[in-house]
Amino acid sequence: MSSEVITTHSTQKPSKHGLRLTGLVVGVVLVAVVVIGLITRATQASSLKTWTNEQAVPTVSVIVPEPGKTGPVLDLPGRLEAFTRAPIYAQVSGYLKEWKTDIGAPVKAGQLLGEISTPEIDQQLLQARADLASAKANADLAGITAKRWQAMLGSDSVAQQDVDQRSGDYAAKVALMKAAQANVDRLVATKAFARIVAPFDGVVTARDTDVGALINSGGGTGPELFVVSDVHKLRVYVQVPQSYGPSIHPGSDAVLVVPEYPGREFHAQVVASANAVNATSGTTLVQLLVDNTDNKLIPGSFAHVHFNLPVDAAALRVPASSLIFDNAGLRVATVGTGDKVAFKNVSILYDYGKTVEIGSGLTAGDRVIDSPPDGIKDGDAVKIASQDTAAKPHEKA
Structure with missing residues (x-):
C-alpha cells in the first residue's frame, strides 16, 4: 500500500509598509555613512593643512x-740678529802673520785674534825715531846756545837782537822735536793695530783671512777679517702690519718658534718700535730681545713670532x-x-x-x-x- 506526502507552500507576499520602512532605514544608514565620511575627510584635511603650515615654518x-x-694671536715672520755684531777690518797694511781664533770660538774683550806683519811701518817707525833723536839733539844745542847768549846780554857784550835770534831758534827746534815725537807716537799707535783684538766678549762668527794673505787697510771698505758677535741675547726684528702697530708696543710679550727646535717656545719682549710705516710694505719695524744664555738660537736665522693681542x-x-x-x-x-x-x-x-x-x-x-x-x-x-x-x-x- 503506497502513501502520499502532501506539501503545502506559503504564498503570502510582504506588505508595502514593511518595504517602505526597510528602505527608510537603509537610506538613513547610507546618509549617516556619507556624512561621517565627509566630516572625517574635512577633519583630516584641516589637520593636514595645519601640519603642512607648521612644517613650512623652519x-x-x-x-x-x-x-x-x-x-687674537698674530703670527709674523722675524729674523734673529746678534745683540752686538762687530766686523773687524785692518787698519794697517801688510801680511797676516798668524790668526789665533777660528769661527765659533768664544773670546774675551782684548783677546788677540790675529797679527799682521808690517815691515813698512817698522821701517817708518825706525826713521821717525831717528828723526826724533836728531830733533832732540838740535833742540838741546839750541837751548844751550840761547842760555849762553842770554848770559852775555847782561855784560853788554852782545846785542839784544842776537839774543832774540838765539831764543827764537831754540823755540823752533823744540817745536820740531815735538813734531818728531808726535810722528813717532802716531806710528807706534798705527803699529798697535797690527794686533787684531776682540772689541768685547763674544763669539767669532766669521774669519775671512788666512796666514800670508795680503792685508790692505780699508777703513771699513776692505774685506772683513773677523766678525765678533755678542750672542748672550739676540735681537729679533719683525715687520708688523700698520693695522696692528698700536697693539704692539714696548713691554709687550711674544713667543718665538724656530724650525730647528719644533715644539719648543722661546719668550721675547718688545723693546723698541720704529714708530714709522714703510711706504713700500705698509709695515713698521719692531725690535724684540730674547735671552740666549744657552746658545740655542743662532744669529741670522728665521723665526715665527707669535703676538698675543689684547681682547677687544x-x-x-x-x-x-x-x-x-x-x-x-x-x-x-x-x-x-x-x-x-x-x-x-x-x-x-x-x-x-x-x-x-x-x-x-x-x-x-x-x-x-x-x-x-x-x-x-x-x-x-x-x-x-x-x-x-x-x-x-x-x-x-
Missing part, C-alpha cells in the same frame, strides 16, 4: 654673540657657520620681534677658523641663527629649536 637654533675671553671688548664672536655671503654682502640672520628673521650686515675683525670675531653690525643681545636654512628671507617666521625659546651662548674658541 626650526632654527640660535646663539647669543659674546666677547672673546682671549685676544666691543668685538663679538659667533660661529663661522652663522655667516651668509651672497649678493647682499656678508650678513648674519637674527631672530627679531615676533620670531621673524632679520638680516644684519657685519664685518669680520678676526677669523679663528670655527669662530669669527665681528667688528661691527651685531649687539650683545642679538639672537643669531646658527647654520641658517637655504632660501630663508628677511621677515620669514621661524621656530626656535630650544624648548624654552631661549638662546644659548655659543662655545668660544
Whole structure:
C-alpha cells in the first residue's frame, strides 16, 4: 500500500509598509555613512593643512654673540740678529802673520785674534825715531846756545837782537822735536793695530783671512777679517702690519718658534718700535730681545713670532657657520620681534677658523641663527629649536 506526502507552500507576499520602512532605514544608514565620511575627510584635511603650515615654518637654533675671553694671536715672520755684531777690518797694511781664533770660538774683550806683519811701518817707525833723536839733539844745542847768549846780554857784550835770534831758534827746534815725537807716537799707535783684538766678549762668527794673505787697510771698505758677535741675547726684528702697530708696543710679550727646535717656545719682549710705516710694505719695524744664555738660537736665522693681542671688548664672536655671503654682502640672520628673521650686515675683525670675531653690525643681545636654512628671507617666521625659546651662548674658541 503506497502513501502520499502532501506539501503545502506559503504564498503570502510582504506588505508595502514593511518595504517602505526597510528602505527608510537603509537610506538613513547610507546618509549617516556619507556624512561621517565627509566630516572625517574635512577633519583630516584641516589637520593636514595645519601640519603642512607648521612644517613650512623652519626650526632654527640660535646663539647669543659674546666677547672673546682671549685676544687674537698674530703670527709674523722675524729674523734673529746678534745683540752686538762687530766686523773687524785692518787698519794697517801688510801680511797676516798668524790668526789665533777660528769661527765659533768664544773670546774675551782684548783677546788677540790675529797679527799682521808690517815691515813698512817698522821701517817708518825706525826713521821717525831717528828723526826724533836728531830733533832732540838740535833742540838741546839750541837751548844751550840761547842760555849762553842770554848770559852775555847782561855784560853788554852782545846785542839784544842776537839774543832774540838765539831764543827764537831754540823755540823752533823744540817745536820740531815735538813734531818728531808726535810722528813717532802716531806710528807706534798705527803699529798697535797690527794686533787684531776682540772689541768685547763674544763669539767669532766669521774669519775671512788666512796666514800670508795680503792685508790692505780699508777703513771699513776692505774685506772683513773677523766678525765678533755678542750672542748672550739676540735681537729679533719683525715687520708688523700698520693695522696692528698700536697693539704692539714696548713691554709687550711674544713667543718665538724656530724650525730647528719644533715644539719648543722661546719668550721675547718688545723693546723698541720704529714708530714709522714703510711706504713700500705698509709695515713698521719692531725690535724684540730674547735671552740666549744657552746658545740655542743662532744669529741670522728665521723665526715665527707669535703676538698675543689684547681682547677687544666691543668685538663679538659667533660661529663661522652663522655667516651668509651672497649678493647682499656678508650678513648674519637674527631672530627679531615676533620670531621673524632679520638680516644684519657685519664685518669680520678676526677669523679663528670655527669662530669669527665681528667688528661691527651685531649687539650683545642679538639672537643669531646658527647654520641658517637655504632660501630663508628677511621677515620669514621661524621656530626656535630650544624648548624654552631661549638662546644659548655659543662655545668660544
